[in-house]
Amino acid sequence: MSNNNQVSYHVTVDDKESIQAIPFNRNVWHCGGSTDPNAIKKGNWLSIDIKICHSKSSGLRYRVAEENAVQHIAKHLKQFGWGIK
Template sequence: MVPTTITLHNTGNPLSPAANERGWLTNPANPRQASFHIVVDEREAIECIPLSENAWHAGDGSGSKSGNRTSIGVEICESGNYAKTLDNAVKLVAGMLKDRGWGVDRLRRHWDWSKKICPRLMYDDGKWTGWIDFKNRVNAELKGADNVKLDSEKVNVIVNGKKIKDGKLENGVTYVPLRAVGDALGATIGFDNKTKTATLDMKV
């Protein structure tokens, strides 16, 4: 395979870390022919199949332009600390894009190939806010926007008594991920890529 895109998935198993997902591929009791190239969790990323070989992850057959024939499949585990797993996935994918001279336009969802609701934890009832956020984070990583400045300080952030993801203090201003605040408030987060507008809507 000569890959042209990277396709993201969720494993669909909230109990299984990366090592178990890797083991599932070669388990004699596994009757499925599905496969993937890389699996990532809160601790590690494991390459299971060489990136120059096809994997059967896109659900769109074996045509020459199918995801199965042209895309690197990356499974994001749902077990453990999912926020940390997403952090790792962002860094992994950004590194893969950078190595190839690609941008986030090369990222695909399983959904893009066969309309399966996957990555399911990014679906958000069809709004795909998690997917938009993931792509934005990867893009920021590519551009170095997430690099902490030397004069910044880590800030503990508490919303309604709940500790959320650390913020950072720069020049007297505290910066906090909007999604972390929204999740703590039970709000819906949205992002319009065309207008570069972020929204936070509280549930009534």
């Protein structure tokens, strides 16, 4: 399955909610920086990208957003029977 829109994440999380933009069975374009095209392909196709919206300098809002991301990830690990490796 291809992703012609080249969007950059599956899920975005802030201090209030998480929103899934792209289904997990579709790749997104979030890995890069390698000169090896196969490394980029594997990174984009074999991983799920979750963005946390606040930087660490946002203080409490970042800590809440980070905890929301942890909860969101834990939900999917359980749902799909995935481990942490």
